Amino acid sequence: MRMPQKDVELVGLTKRFGSSVAVNTIDLQIAEASYCCLLGPSGCGKSTTLRMIAGHEEATSGDILVRDKQVTHLPPSRRGTAMMFQSYALFPHLNARDNVAFSLQMRGVGKAERNAKAQDLLELVEMTDYRDRRPHELSGGQQQRVALARALVNEPSVLLLDEPLSALDPFLRIRMREELKRIQRDLGITFIHVTHSQDEALALGDQVVVMQDGEIRQSGTARDVYETPQNEFVARFIGGHNILSSERGPVSVRADHMAIAPADQAAPAERRSLSGTVGAVEYQGSRVRITVAEDSVTDRRHVVELGDRDYFAAPVSAGAPVNVSWMAADEHPLKTAGL
Numbered sequence: 001m002r003m004p005q006k007d008v009e010l011v012g013l014t015k016r017f018g019s020s021v022a023v024n025t026i027d028l029q030i031a032e033a034s035y036c037c038l039l040g041p042s043g044c045g046k047s048t049t050l051r052m053i054a055g056h057e058e059a060t061s062g063d064i065l066v067r068d069k070q071v072t073h074l075p076p077s078r079r080g081t082a083m084m085f086q087s088y089a090l091f092p093h094l095n096a097r098d099n100v101a102f103s104l105q106m107r108g109v110g111k112a113e114r115n116a117k118a119q120d121l122l123e124l125v126e127m128t129d130y131r132d133r134r135p136h137e138l139s140g141g142q143q144q145r146v147a148l149a150r151a152l153v154n155e156p157s158v159l160l161l162d163e164p165l166s167a168l169d170p171f172l173r174i175r176m177r178e179e180l181k182r183i184q185r186d187l188g189i190t191f192i193h194v195t196h197s198q199d200e201a202l203a204l205g206d207q208v209v210v211m212q213d214g215e216i217r218q219s220g221t222a223r224d225v226y227e228t229p230q231n232e233f234v235a236r237f238i239g240g241h242n243i244l245s246s247e248r249g250p251v252s253v254r255a256d257h258m259a260i261a262p263a264d265q266a267a268p269a270e271r272r273s274l275s276g277t278v279g280a281v282e283y284q285g286s287r288v289r290i291t292v293a294e295d296s297v298t299d300r301r302h303v304v305e306l307g308d309r310d311y312f313a314a315p316v317s318a319g320a321p322v323n324v325s326w327m328a329a330d331e332h333p334l335k336t337a338g339l
């Protein structure tokens, strides 16, 4: 049986800027032909990690391997990686096709061959009809498709994308998100996508890597990270979880695994519960999000998410005293060490 291959491996990778540590001794393996999302708040080191893989930033120490080849000190063009930038940086005086073909021309590839290649890639990103247009004649989303085709022209093993969807409006962002996933699957190469959006990472990532303060806090499938956050930071950052105290230490419980009832209705004995006061009720269409301030602890708020039908069957309103309850089996212990 063939062993699963790694497309990228980071070993003890570190980046210091003067005395500050942007990326601190991270180890990471990314499986072949996978979609990996680096997720974390601003300043956590995700862009620096991506730039080190690309070769646009020199690692202070540690190793970067692409398909088992040591690339840590190679120039960007010899790593088998390509980067798609946040600002699409297309050449304004070239049309879409020539933008895509540009680096082939620099490498001395003949006109017929480079045009054919550019044409194939424009087809992949569904931009053939726009091949003669220059960047200023294209929308932001279309420019981005051209930039994607251009990044793919040298057939990288790994495509690196730094916040590729952040400049798009919400509707286009979701469309382009689906396109990125389709293209990654069609090409069968690895995409590493930096984002600060939890939704984006969960929607796209075969592997989701959550970073904080230059370190990896958790890496796993989207479902693993969402269902079993390992520590308080991941549970809070990924969203949709409450942090509760238990005799075992801190635990997380998903907001949609909590129930709510008026304070005069005791919770069933098999459920754990706390009493509180409803702060806000937000109607979100298919779901309703209820914030509850815990009575016995100042400034501790919890969130209960109900399906709209469940909520409207027994609505509660702001200011109401309530019981919030959950099953012990839905508690996930959190590690606190190192945080």
Ligand SMILES: Nc1ncnc2c1ncn2[C@@H]1O[C@H](COP(=O)(O)OP(=O)(O)OP(=O)(O)O)[C@@H](O)[C@H]1O
Binding pocket: 017, 021, 022, 040, 041, 042, 043, 044, 045, 046, 047, 048, 049, 196
């Ligand atoms: N060229 C630089 N010189 C000095 N410090 C830098 C440099 N580039 C990044 N840093 C610092 O390194 C840390 C990590 O930055 P990085 O850009 O990797 O974070 P990020 O998670 O990508 O954030 P964002 O989402 O805001 O882009 C930050 O504290 C940042 O200020």
